[in-house]
Every structure is written in C-alpha cells, then in structure tokens.
Amino acid sequence: MQVKAKRLSSISSAVFFELTQLKTELRKRDVQVIDLGIGSPDTPPASHVQEAFLEALRDPRVYGYATTEGTDEFRHAAASFLYQRYNVVVDPHTELLSVIGAQDALTHISLAVVDPGDVILIPDPCYPIYEVTALLVGATPYRMPLREENNYLPDLSAIPHDILRRAKLMILNYPSNPVTAVAPPSFFADVVEFAHQHHILVLHDAAYIELTFDGRTSPSFLATPGAKDVGIELHSFSKTFNFAGPRLAFAAGNCEILEALHIVKSNIDYGVFLATQRAGTITLQDHPDIHIAHVRELYQKRRDAFLNPLYHAGWDISPSQATMFVWLKTPHHMDSRVFAKHLLEKTGVACVPGVGFGPEGEYYVRFALVQPEDVLTNAANRVAHTFQ
Ligand SMILES: Cc1ncc(COP(=O)(O)O)c(C=O)c1O
Known part of the structure; x- marks a missing residue:
C-alpha cells in the first residue's frame, strides 16, 4: 500500500537533505561546522518583549483556545504599525488577520483562493515553500525568472497568455x-495594473521588509494605490523581531481574500497562542523603531564582515540590499551543489546551493548571516582561501 499521498511525490528536498547529512557526518568527525545554511535568527527579541512574554505565560487565561482572527488588541496594534511605518490604512476588523507565521499563511491562502488546475505565479529563485504550496493545493507553479540584469524584478510581459488565462495568484x-x-514602488504599481488587467490576485510576502541596508527602505505593496483591490501582504515577526519560534505574523489587505483565509483557518487551527499575541502586541506598540534600527545595523555589519574578505580576494560581489542573506556567484561558474558540498567538506562552512531556490538560482549560493561578525569573517576567509 502506498502511504504517501500522490501530491507529495513532486515535492523534493534533495538539495537540502544531502547537505544536512553531510553536516551531521562532519560533526561526528568533530569538524567545527560554521552553519550559514538556514536563516534562523541567532539573537533574541528585545528584553521588554521577553518580559511581556513571561508575564503573559503567568496568566492562566492565556491557556485557552485563541480565536482564528486574533485578539482585538493585536489587530489594532498591527493596523497602527502599518499606518505609522508605511502610511497604509487597513480596518483591523475586516482587513487584518493574525496568522501562525507567514509560512502557515502561504498554504492556507492558496487553499482559500486557488482551485486545483489553476496556476500560481512564483518568482525564480524564491523561498522554496512557494512552489510546495502550489503543489500541495493541486495548482501548477509557473516560475517568473528574477535576473540581475532586470534588477531581480520579473518581466511580467514575458508570461505566456495561456499561463495568464489560468493564473489565479x-x-x-x-x-x-x-x-x-x-x-x-513603480514595480508594485505595474503589478497592481497587471493584476487588474488579468484578474490575478497578489500575495506579497514582506518577511524582510524592515531588514534593509545602507539607508534604504522597502515599500509596502499595500501602499500602492489600488493594491487592496487585488491583494494582501504578509508581515512576519520572525526576522524583524527575532521571533521565529513563537510563530507570529499578520495578513493584511483585501477583505475578500482574508474572509476566505478565515474560513480555511477556522477549520484547521485555533489561531495564535494568546501569550504570543500579547508579546507581539507589546513588540508593535513599544518603540519598534528602536529594535528595527538595531537589527538593521546588526545584519549590515555582518554583511560587511562576511563580504570584505571576499571582496579583497577578488570575488565578484554585489552587496545585499536587504534581508539577512548574502547571494554570491559561484567561482568559475561552478555548479552550485558541487560548490556547496565541496565548500562544506573542505572548510566546514555550510551554505545553500542556489539551485535549491529554483533553476534560476544555479551558479549562485546563499549564506545566512546568522553568526557573529568574527565568525563570519573567519568563514569568509576560509571560503576565499579555498577557492582562489
Ligand atoms: C521569504 C520568506 N517568507 C516567509 C518565511 C517564513 O516566515 P515565518 O517564520 O513567519 O513563517 C521565510 C523564512 O525563512 C522566508 O524566507
């Protein structure tokens, strides 16, 4: 008897599995692995947020079921945050929902608005879950290439008509x-027009919206005129507020999409743990700008600590504009899986082969800046000396 559902057969994590195995093997041999693979924050939330969390845990009322949509306090705090930081106005009751992390929301939103056989347009390369989400809901993922020569923006005019006819999201x-x-912002304006024209819904994942470098800011999709007519945006606490474990994010924007999401969620989960929502509310209300400035500086310094040794060794580098990652071309046009494996074996430095994020990621690798500056400089020196 075949236990696994057929829909799982097209989901492969081979790229990640092979490196995880190699890391385990090396550790068994006492090799000191510097793991720059997964982007899990290595620093805690602000201390007042930790205190709020602890205090909430001592309240017996937080242990009951939460509601699907989130507490009033959390949703009002999230709506005010959107207004204060991005000038985006949403109704906290009809245009905002709490979700158990952005990842939870991705599949649930697809379940809520996409039918089997529809197409979901996804970037290539992208966070691998976007493709998995499409496969889980029986949709067909269509990859929109992101290339350096186009500033990593998809060419919307290159999407074939038969794909557009079937595209829902x-x-x-x-x-x-x-x-x-x-x-x-001009790209988001083009997306809104395109979505209207072709009757496509838009899901903007803003997981890294605050982690910008060199004085840049990143616009909210929802600040685009007309955006709320076609789409929603996900704001995760995981990276901005070092809150990955407790699982907290919110979805905001189009009320019909959110209503459909609410139906799916109310049948699948009981919402976000109330203690997490309380800590999240304090996070948004009590000077979030101070923590955001701190976390931006942290990752920018780490980016520089990692890239400087490579730059001096003559590597072809485009410094990250944002996020907690470095995206590097492999030297001598090396296959990204071969490079990552070789690097791990020779130096103990673990990264993710670009092809794991989609075919357009081939000949690139991703390093997560999840170690202190001195460790990153050490890792970069090992990389630079191994591949001259
Ligand atoms: C682009 C992107 N979206 C979403 C997530 C997951 O966010 P959350 O922790 O809120 O589920 C990640 C995590 O790495 C990510 O890179």
Whole structure:
C-alpha cells in the first residue's frame, strides 16, 4: 500500500537533505561546522518583549483556545504599525488577520483562493515553500525568472497568455529571499495594473521588509494605490523581531481574500497562542523603531564582515540590499551543489546551493548571516582561501 499521498511525490528536498547529512557526518568527525545554511535568527527579541512574554505565560487565561482572527488588541496594534511605518490604512476588523507565521499563511491562502488546475505565479529563485504550496493545493507553479540584469524584478510581459488565462495568484517577495533585492514602488504599481488587467490576485510576502541596508527602505505593496483591490501582504515577526519560534505574523489587505483565509483557518487551527499575541502586541506598540534600527545595523555589519574578505580576494560581489542573506556567484561558474558540498567538506562552512531556490538560482549560493561578525569573517576567509 502506498502511504504517501500522490501530491507529495513532486515535492523534493534533495538539495537540502544531502547537505544536512553531510553536516551531521562532519560533526561526528568533530569538524567545527560554521552553519550559514538556514536563516534562523541567532539573537533574541528585545528584553521588554521577553518580559511581556513571561508575564503573559503567568496568566492562566492565556491557556485557552485563541480565536482564528486574533485578539482585538493585536489587530489594532498591527493596523497602527502599518499606518505609522508605511502610511497604509487597513480596518483591523475586516482587513487584518493574525496568522501562525507567514509560512502557515502561504498554504492556507492558496487553499482559500486557488482551485486545483489553476496556476500560481512564483518568482525564480524564491523561498522554496512557494512552489510546495502550489503543489500541495493541486495548482501548477509557473516560475517568473528574477535576473540581475532586470534588477531581480520579473518581466511580467514575458508570461505566456495561456499561463495568464489560468493564473489565479501571483506570489511576490521583496526584499527577496534569496536574491536580497528591494523593489521600487513603480514595480508594485505595474503589478497592481497587471493584476487588474488579468484578474490575478497578489500575495506579497514582506518577511524582510524592515531588514534593509545602507539607508534604504522597502515599500509596502499595500501602499500602492489600488493594491487592496487585488491583494494582501504578509508581515512576519520572525526576522524583524527575532521571533521565529513563537510563530507570529499578520495578513493584511483585501477583505475578500482574508474572509476566505478565515474560513480555511477556522477549520484547521485555533489561531495564535494568546501569550504570543500579547508579546507581539507589546513588540508593535513599544518603540519598534528602536529594535528595527538595531537589527538593521546588526545584519549590515555582518554583511560587511562576511563580504570584505571576499571582496579583497577578488570575488565578484554585489552587496545585499536587504534581508539577512548574502547571494554570491559561484567561482568559475561552478555548479552550485558541487560548490556547496565541496565548500562544506573542505572548510566546514555550510551554505545553500542556489539551485535549491529554483533553476534560476544555479551558479549562485546563499549564506545566512546568522553568526557573529568574527565568525563570519573567519568563514569568509576560509571560503576565499579555498577557492582562489
Ligand atoms: C521569504 C520568506 N517568507 C516567509 C518565511 C517564513 O516566515 P515565518 O517564520 O513567519 O513563517 C521565510 C523564512 O525563512 C522566508 O524566507
């Protein structure tokens, strides 16, 4: 009897699995691995947020079921945050929902608005879950190439007509994982027009919206005129507020999409743990700008600590504009899987082969800046000396 559902057969994590195995093997041999693979924050939330969390945990009332949509306090705090930071106005009751992290929301939104056989437009390269989401809901993912010569923006006019006819949802992500690019407001304006024209919904994943460098800011998709007519935006606490474990994000924008998402979620989960929502509310209300400035500086310094040794060794580098990653061309046009494996074996430095994010990621690798500056400089020196 075949246990796994057929829909799982097209989901492959081979690229990640092979490196995880190699890391385990090396550790068994006492090799000191510097793991720059997964983008899991290595620093905690602000201390007042930790205190709020602890205090909430002592309140017996937080242990009951939460509601699907989130507490009033959390949704009002999230709506005010959107207004204060991005000049975006949403109704906290009809245009905003709490979700158990952006990842949870991605598949649930697709379940809510996409039918089997529809097409979901996704960037290439992209966060691998976008493709998996499409496959899980029986849709066909269509990859929109992101290339350096186009500033890592998809060429919307290159999407074939038969794909557009079947496309129901477009997923975008700026600042983007893994390519680290920021999109200008003019691109979002083009997306809104395109979505109207072709009757496509838009899901903008803003997981890295605050992690911008060198004085840049990244616009909210929802600040684009007409955006709320066609789409929603996901704001995750994981990276901006070092809150990956507790699982907290919110979805904001088009009320019909959110109503459909609410139906799916109310049948699948019981919402976000109330203690997490309380800590999240404090995060948004109590000077979030101070923490954001700190976290931006942290990753910018780490980016420089990692890239400087490579730059001096003559590597072809485009400094990350944003996120917590570095996206590097492999030397001598090396296959990204071969490079990552070789690098791990020779130096103990773990990265992710670009092809794991889609075919357009081939000949690139991604390093996550999840170690202190001195460790990153050490890792970069090892990389530079191994591949002259
Ligand atoms: C682009 C992108 N979106 C979403 C997520 C997951 O966010 P969350 O922790 O809120 O589920 C990640 C995590 O790496 C990511 O890179």
